Amino acid sequence: MTAQTIPVDPFELVVFGGTGDLAYRKLLPALFQRDRAGQIVGPSRILAVSRREMSDDAFRAATREAIERFVAPEERDAQCVDHFLQRVAYATVDGTGEGGWSELRSRLGNDEDFVRAFYLAVNPDLFGPICRNIGKAGLIHDKTRVVIEKPIGKDFDTAQVVNEAVGAVFDEHQIFRIDHYLGKETVQNLMALRFANALLEPLWNAAHIDHVQITVAETIGVEGRSAYYDTAGALRDMVQNHILQLLCLVAMEPPMSMDADAVRDEKLKVLKALQPIGVDNADRLTVRGQYAAGASNGGAVGAYADEIGGETSATETFVSLKAEIANWRWSGVPFYLRTGKRLAARVSEIVVAFRPIPHSIFTKDAGSVVANQLVIRLQPDEGVKLWLMIKDPGPGGMRLKHVPLDMSFAEAFEARNPDAYERLLMDVIRGDQTLFMRRDEVDAAWHWIDPILAAWKAEGEAPKPYTSGTWGPSASVALIERDGRTWHEEAF
Ligand code: BG6
DSSP: OOOOOOOOOOOEEETTTTHHIIIIIIIIHHHHHHTTOOOOOOOEEEEEEESSOOOOHHHHHHHHHHHHHHHHHGGOHHHHHHHHHEEEEEEEETTTTSSHHHHHHHOOOOOOOSEEEEEEEEOOOGGHHHHHHHHHOOOOOTTTEEEEEEESSHHHHHHEEEEEEEETSOOOGGGEEEOOOGSSSSHHHHHHHHSSTTTTTOOOSSSTTEEEEEEEOSSSSTTTTTHHHHHHIIIIIIIIIIIHHHHHHHHHOOSSSSOHHHHHHHHHHHHHHHHOTTTTTHHHHHHEEEEEEEETTTTTOOHHHHTTTTOOOOOOEEEEEEEEOOOOTTTTEEEEEEEEEBSSOEEEEEEEEEOOOOOOOSOOOGGOOOOEEEEEEESSSSSSEEEEEEEEESSSSOOEEEEEEEEEEHHOSSOOOOHHHHHHHHHHHHOOOOEEOOOOHHHHHHHHHHHHHHOOOOHHOOEEEEETBBSOOOHHHHHHHHTOOOOOOOOO
């Protein structure tokens, strides 16, 4: 079956922070792709707003540049770019002050049949004040939605403040909390693998699965985001959201349908069943690291401390931990989670390691029987590998071999792999919240993360240094090897 494009209803999308990095790098290129594909129809418009003065033409020129920079040449021709630019306009609005709101109001249509979405691509401190102003300006109707990005708070209490402020103006069904990992094709494929195949479900439990590993490894450093990153760290930046969301999709019970609340109810149950990690066990179950100088992507790179201006910092750029889910399906099955910057490779993958066979009928000469593994590669080289044992072909008696049943998506399908924001932005317009986080999920995730942060603080130890271009501190290897297991590290 080829890819299908179902047009979305006409919309007005107002992007606060419309001249910021996220808008140029992700949002505008994603909207361009959807326009080019014919999914955006009729008089739909994108209105970028920010405090700076800028004409529509200047903004269109900046958008053209962004498309040239962030969209591959074979995916943009002049005609499509010109067509898209007609949908784009700019208005000067002081999001948290008084200025520009009446102009914004007059530039938006009066037609309540249009979906109206506000995308807040701004610092989270501004979410509340901007929402209040949107409400005050009378810009909310039945088909209005608001989109917010992480970080939603830096702990449970501050997340409450953000959610309360947004929730005072918008109903929960109008609030779209983006976790861009949920928009990745391969992450959605995880749901297809689990729930569109009868084969896996009977094995998907503690009786047959030995453990699960989730790795999100990056080779980049903090890339000029040190002001934010140094107050966040890897646990808040990656684990609280992306990695816990992946864990939920692996571990949740089959939802009744793809309905947003049906899926989110099941994810919430997983988050609530996570065994607490705190002062009593954090030293055993977690490892924190910070990158030191080394090599990455073929060149020498400096330490984290140098990147943030030569100061000493206790912020972790790496974390690995052993999580457990206290329910019938997963009791006793560890979920090893790992993420970090400046690691040996850029790779995000989920490894489901099955239990070994109960008894081998083969002689020693046949070689050892390795347990089956399902490896879901989220990026790059998206695909799925199921590692099985076979007889090594050819004469020479029974020799066993561990081989993958291998499906590379790039080789198997011609369709381009859309960026996560393409799917998520269209879902906002469609009003489909399945791939967005509900408030109680964010709360439950912080509920589990906060005691880990508190334990680290109480411990008062600095994160362990690791050489850039490696897999993190040796303590992370010890974390899993203590249990007689190893991290999966395989070139795809
Ligand atoms: C973001 C984090 O949410 O995800 C970044 O703030 C991280 O620190 C990024 O680099 C990773 O996303 P992706 O899509 O490149 O894997």
